Amino acid sequence: MSLTLENVSFRYPTSAGSAQGLDDISLQARQGELLAVMGRSGSGKSTVLRLVAGLLDGYHGRIAIGGEDVGGVPVWRRQVGMVFQQYALFPHLSVAENVAYGLRMRGVKAAERERAALDMLARVGLAEFAGRRPASLSGGQQQRVALARALAVSPRVLLLDEPLAALDAGIRQQLRDEIRALQQASGATTLIVTHDRDEALSLADRVAVIDNGRLLQIDTPQRLYDAPACATVASFTGLSTVLPARVTRPGMVDVGFAELRVDTGAWRPGYAVSLLVRPEHIQCDPPVATVNRLDGRPGAVRFFGATCRFDFLPDGATTPLLGESRTPATLAVALDPAHLRVLPPAVN
Amino acid sequence: MSDAHADRLAPTVPPRHSPAPAHAGVTGHSPQRARPGALVWIVRIVAALFLIYLCLPVLLLLIGAFGQTWTNTVLPTGITGHWFSELAGDPSFRRAFSTSLIVALSCCVMSAVVGLPLAYTLHHRARHGHGAIVRLVTLMPVAVPALTLGFGYIAVFSGDTLPWLGSLWLLVLAHTVLTLPYLTQTLLADLRHLDIARLEDCAATLGASPLRQFLSIAVPNLTHSLVAGLVMVAALSIGEFQISNLIAGFRYRNYPVVLLQAFYGATGFACAATVVLLVLALAATGMSIVAASRQKVSS
Numbered sequence: 010m011s012l013t014l015e016n017v018s019f020r021y022p023t024s025a026g027s028a029q030g031l032d033d034i035s036l037q038a039r040q041g042e043l044l045a046v047m048g049r050s051g052s053g054k055s056t057v058l059r060l061v062a063g064l065l066d067g068y069h070g071r072i073a074i075g076g077e078d079v080g081g082v083p084v085w086r087r088q089v090g091m092v093f094q095q096y097a098l099f100p101h102l103s104v105a106e107n108v109a110y111g112l113r114m115r116g117v118k119a120a121e122r123e124r125a126a127l128d129m130l131a132r133v134g135l136a137e138f139a140g141r142r143p144a145s146l147s148g149g150q151q152q153r154v155a156l157a158r159a160l161a162v163s164p165r166v167l168l169l170d171e172p173l174a175a176l177d178a179g180i181r182q183q184l185r186d187e188i189r190a191l192q193q194a195s196g197a198t199t200l201i202v203t204h205d206r207d208e209a210l211s212l213a214d215r216v217a218v219i220d221n222g223r224l225l226q227i228d229t230p231q232r233l234y235d236a237p238a239c240a241t242v243a244s245f246t247g248l249s250t251v252l253p254a255r256v257t258r259p260g261m262v263d264v265g266f267a268e269l270r271v272d273t274g275a276w277r278p279g280y281a282v283s284l285l286v287r288p289e290h291i292q293c294d295p296p297v298a299t300v301n302r303l304d305g306r307p308g309a310v311r312f313f314g315a316t317c318r319f320d321f322l323p324d325g326a327t328t329p330l331l332g333e334s335r336t337p338a339t340l341a342v343a344l345d346p347a348h349l350r351v352l353p354p355a356v357n
Numbered sequence: 358m359s360d361a362h363a364d365r366l367a368p369t370v371p372p373r374h375s376p377a378p379a380h381a382g383v384t385g386h387s388p389q390r391a392r393p394g395a396l397v398w399i400v401r402i403v404a405a406l407f408l409i410y411l412c413l414p415v416l417l418l419l420i421g422a423f424g425q426t427w428t429n430t431v432l433p434t435g436i437t438g439h440w441f442s443e444l445a446g447d448p449s450f451r452r453a454f455s456t457s458l459i460v461a462l463s464c465c466v467m468s469a470v471v472g473l474p475l476a477y478t479l480h481h482r483a484r485h486g487h488g489a490i491v492r493l494v495t496l497m498p499v500a501v502p503a504l505t506l507g508f509g510y511i512a513v514f515s516g517d518t519l520p521w522l523g524s525l526w527l528l529v530l531a532h533t534v535l536t537l538p539y540l541t542q543t544l545l546a547d548l549r550h551l552d553i554a555r556l557e558d559c560a561a562t563l564g565a566s567p568l569r570q571f572l573s574i575a576v577p578n579l580t581h582s583l584v585a586g587l588v589m590v591a592a593l594s595i596g597e598f599q600i601s602n603l604i605a606g607f608r609y610r611n612y613p614v615v616l617l618q619a620f621y622g623a624t625g626f627a628c629a630a631t632v633v634l635l636v637l638a639l640a641a642t643g644m645s646i647v648a649a650s651r652q653k654v655s656s
Contacts, residue, residue: 159562
């Protein structure tokens with residue numbers, strides 16, 4: 010089933026504190042697609058999820074699941090599956106009973122739902138824990154049970170609310186792959202909310218970036234990274250250096266300490282812009298005649314095994330460029346014009 | 358005396374071989390073996406005195422209950438169990454005992470039937486910004502003395518239009534009103550602690566209607582605190598004197614009200630009658646503790 014949000018706006022009642030509402034959000038997740046909603050905490054991304062689930066009400070606009078408007082449909086009739094950050098397993102039920110809970114609510118007979126629950130538990134690799142209490146499981150196992158419970162009801166839309174945020178880094182990566190595999194096997198249209206860019210970029214077919222209740226950009230992870238719409242999206246999707254710049258003539262920008270060749274696109278001379286430099290596009294100690302070559306001196310170096318991240322301060326610059334390569338730059342760097350991006354000027 | 362004096366001075370006057378001032382900060386933070394200071398001993402002594410103060414009357418009651426005669430002596434003379442057999446044979450005490458049990462049990466049923474939905478509703482209201490109502494309801498038993506309530510009952514139910522003063526069900530009702538807040542407070546604490554709201558949100562996404570959320574999520578998770586709360590309700594009801602003394606008639610006097618009259622008679626008999634109440638109270642407290650600790654283990 011597809012999921013559609015059309016011009017959805019939402020405001021929290023004033024008594025409920027300062028939670029971020031939503032401002033005219035439109036997005037669509039196609040059948041079987043995994044769409045990530047990414048944003049920092051308090052950006053309104055969880056609000057999107059709770060509105061789709063029906064846990065929040067009183068929005069303007071239209072939310073449709075499989076083409077059917079779900080406005081006024083209570084949570085328990087929306088046929089969504091939801092996974093919460095803190096697992097939210099029912100402590101008084103066994104693992105198998107947790108997974109079978111949704112089927113029980115749908116009136117499925119005991120024997121049948123037990124078989125279905127065990128089947129789902131086998132798919133998340135926890136069949137032998139069926140009789141245990143949730144509290145005796147590790148965090149990663151609990152979240153897998155929660156995932157099995159949500160998928161057991163064959164939901165029209167699967168909603169994942171920061172499903173990995175409470176887990177350790179190692180388990181997080183493993184479970185991330187499992188979520189992807191399960192999602193593809195079940196073919197459930199999925200909305201995942203996360204503040205973790207690795208999670209969003211590596212899991213999702215497409216990512217919607219939300220900030221201050223507004224949708225900044227929705228696109229494939231690759232395009233979000235390579236062609237962000239603004240500096241905020243650029244910083245959400247990866248490490249980078251954003252330099253304030255001004256277009257001097259078509260194909261050239263002035264960054265204060267140098268004039269650089271870059272595709273200026275529709276930006277005309279005189280415009281203030283931002284120049285985005287991704288760390289891996291900084292070429293170390295290039296030949297003298299290289300385009301956009303900048304002399305300078307090296308700064309801090311952080312070693313990461315396969316690569317290292319380094320600061321490099323071009324002559325005349327006040328803030329260093331962030332680079333990433335096998336060995337850090339020592340005397341000069343070059344910024345490949347093909348990979349530099351001109352973005353709207355930073356707001357602040 | 359002089360030793361103690363030196364001890365007290367020791368921390369402020371550094372010994373001659375103390376490190377140079379430059380290291381003073383470091384030595385100040387160095388770990389030292391904690392020795393029980395004077396303050397700790399004062400606390401211990403106060404605690405011990407308080408314990409004696411608490412236990413002495415109970416001990417004297419026990420001694421009195423098994424003592425044969427106790428007049429103008431520090432301790433009674435002779436050992437007997439006949440005060441208890443006399444108590445068991447006393448019709449007014451037997452009647453009061455069964456009245457107390459009936460009232461306590463009815464009170465538990467009433468509290469459970471009213472308290473569980475009440476706490477649940479209050480919890481949901483608190484989530485939607487009605488915290489003041491919740492606080493008011495939970496603080497009522499502290500703020501309003503039972504005496505006030507008792508006079509209110511007399512004013513309302515002693516007239517010809519509502520002549521129900523002295524009836525058993527009015528006594529049950531009064532006990533319920535008094536004990537209900539203690540139950541709701543126990544339940545509210547657990548509703549918050551177990552984050553029932555999140556579990557219910559989750560149940561809702563899985564297809565549970567509000568009624569089924571309540572029955573399949575809230576109720577089973579609150580069983581332990583309900584049991585613990587009800588034991589407390591029973592204990593409070595069994596020991597309740599103030600309001601019962603005001604509104605109980607002659608037919609349905611509960612145990613504490615009858616007990617007071619025992620003290621106009623033989624000391625041994627009065628002690629024995631009190632010991633019975635004490636045993637009931639201790640049993641209820643014990644059950645409450647067991648219920649609470651089981652709950653901790655399970656959560």
